[in-house]
Amino acid sequence: MPLIEFTDRGLYCPQGDFYIDPWRPVDKAVITHAHSDHARAGSRSYLCHHLTRPLLELRLGDFPYQSVEWGESVFLNGVRVSLHPAGHIIGSSQIRVEYKGEVWVVSGDYKTENDGLSGAFEPVPCNVFITESTFGLPIYNWKPQAEIFRSIQDWVVKNNAAGKTAVLVAYSLGKAQRLLSCLAAVSPAIFVHGAVWNVHQALVKAGVVLPPVQRVELDAPKESFRSSVVIAPSGADESPWIRRFHPFEVGVCSGWMQVRGNVRRRNADAGYALSDHADWKGLLSAVKATGAEKVYVTHGFQAALSRYLNEQGIEAAEVKTEYGEDEEGAASQTEGGGLTEKADLTERGGSAEEGDLAEREGLAEREGLAEGGGLAEREMIPGPERGIPVQEEMPDISKDGVDDLMID
Numbered sequence: 532m533p534l535i536e537f538t539d540r541g542l543y544c545p546q547g548d549f550y551i552d553p554w555r556p557v558d559k560a561v562i563t564h565a566h567s568d569h570a571r572a573g574s575r576s577y578l579c580h581h582l583t584r585p586l587l588e589l590r591l592g593d594f595p596y597q598s599v600e601w602g603e604s605v606f607l608n609g610v611r612v613s614l615h616p617a618g619h620i621i622g623s624s625q626i627r628v629e630y631k632g633e634v635w636v637v638s639g640d641y642k643t644e645n646d647g648l649s650g651a652f653e654p655v656p657c658n659v660f661i662t663e664s665t666f667g668l669p670i671y672n673w674k675p676q677a678e679i680f681r682s683i684q685d686w687v688v689k690n691n692a693a694g695k696t697a698v699l700v701a702y703s704l705g706k707a708q709r710l711l712s713c714l715a716a717v718s719p720a721i722f723v724h725g726a727v728w729n730v731h732q733a734l735v736k737a738g739v740v741l742p743p744v745q746r747v748e749l750d751a752p753k754e755s756f757r758s759s760v761v762i763a764p765s766g767a768d769e770s771p772w773i774r775r776f777h778p779f780e781v782g783v784c785s786g787w788m789q790v791r792g793n794v795r796r797r798n799a800d801a802g803y804a805l806s807d808h809a810d811w812k813g814l815l816s817a818v819k820a821t822g823a824e825k826v827y828v829t830h831g832f833q834a835a836l837s838r839y840l841n842e843q844g845i846e847a848a849e850v851k852t853e854y855g856e857d858e859e860g861a862a863s864q865t866e867g868g869g870l871t872e873k874a875d876l877t878e879r880g881g882s883a884e885e886g887d888l889a890e891r892e893g894l895a896e897r898e899g900l901a902e903g904g905g906l907a908e909r910e911m912i913p914g915p916e917r918g919i920p921v922q923e924e925m926p927d928i929s930k931d932g933v934d935d936l937m938i939d
């Protein structure tokens with residue numbers, strides 16, 4: 532019997548009777564990280580890292596949580612389970628599962644570059660490695676964080692000198708925190724959207740040291756944002772919420788910005804290929820470092836990565852999961868053309884990012900990108916002129932503060 536099975540509820544360990552990042556409610560869920568596609572409400576108990584816990588409390592509400600430190604072992608039905616740094620976002624962990632001398636590791640989402648905040652990715656030797664593949668194509672090749680940060684800083688300084696507000700679009704959990712040290716170096720005040728604020732507060736309360744931010748108050752005079760820097764989640768830049776920063780420029784921070792044309796298509800003034808996922812080389816180095824004799828490839832470019840690994844003599848197979856609906860993963864679905872139904876997403880509880888996704892789906896539809904649309908095809912579609920799109924439908928209200936978007 533394999534140590535982990537792929538079931539319709541998620542990755543299941545029959546010997547230990549627990550699931551890893553299940554997408555349906557289960558008795559015992561082990562959670563890699565707090566992004567909405569990996570951590571879902573409704574299970575009877577949760578095991579996660581100490582720093583994931585406050586984020587689950589914020590996003591999922593009150594459930595029985597048990598949290599552990601990296602490297603600490605917990606025995607579930609005699610199966611040894613431990614969490615190891617994945618380097619993706621704060622608290623993100625790979626799950627190591629050991630039983631009768633056999634070891635499987637589930638990567639969750641990960642990145643191999645140390646961002647100074649999320650913990651350094653730890654290669655964990657194993658027999659079987661289950662890896663994500665969000666950016667599993669050779670075209671995804673990140674520049675070092677320090678270099679990207681310098682570009683962002685130059686852009687902020689340039690805009691502020693011209694009397695403009697610099698609005699950076701970044702995922703509210705992960706990239707928003709990662710940007711703070713970069714921005715604090717060039718800006719005395721960092722304003723954040725309510726969704727970013729809520730995450731920030733939860734982390735600070737849990738003891739994480741982050742540069743201070745100010746919430747964008749809805750009744751604040753517009754002048755107070757003049758020549759400042761603002762962090763907003765995806766979707767906010769397409770809503771009337773952003774008008775208060777006029778005059779402003781929008782910079783999008785996402786791995787997808789590596790593809791020429793996505794900046795324009797995203798209606799942005801600037802794009803930075805800053806990702807919380809491993810690039811192609813990172814994925815390959817991580818897989819090799821585990822020494823695994825068998826690799827399962829999940830959410831992303833499974834086919835490309837598993838084919839390449841097989842060619843390299845590493846036995847690999849693709850596995851379909853329901854992950855990949857966080858900001859960057861969702862974009863991959865858009866690129867592949869298969870968008871998830873909007874209703875489907877909001878029913879699952881409407882987190883900020885799900886609202887964002889619905890929001891961007893709407894945008895994709897308006898641009899006629901929802902159907903078909905592989906990478907090459909999308910390349911040729913001209914982007915719309917810069918402007919503030921009219922809001923047709925607002926994202927769901929959520930605990931993460933997307934309700935800010937409802938006002939104005």
Ligand SMILES: [Zn+2]
Pocket residue numbers: 564566569619640857
């Ligand atoms: Zn994630």
Ligand SMILES: [Zn+2]
Pocket residue numbers: 568569639640663830854855856857860
């Ligand atoms: Zn993921």
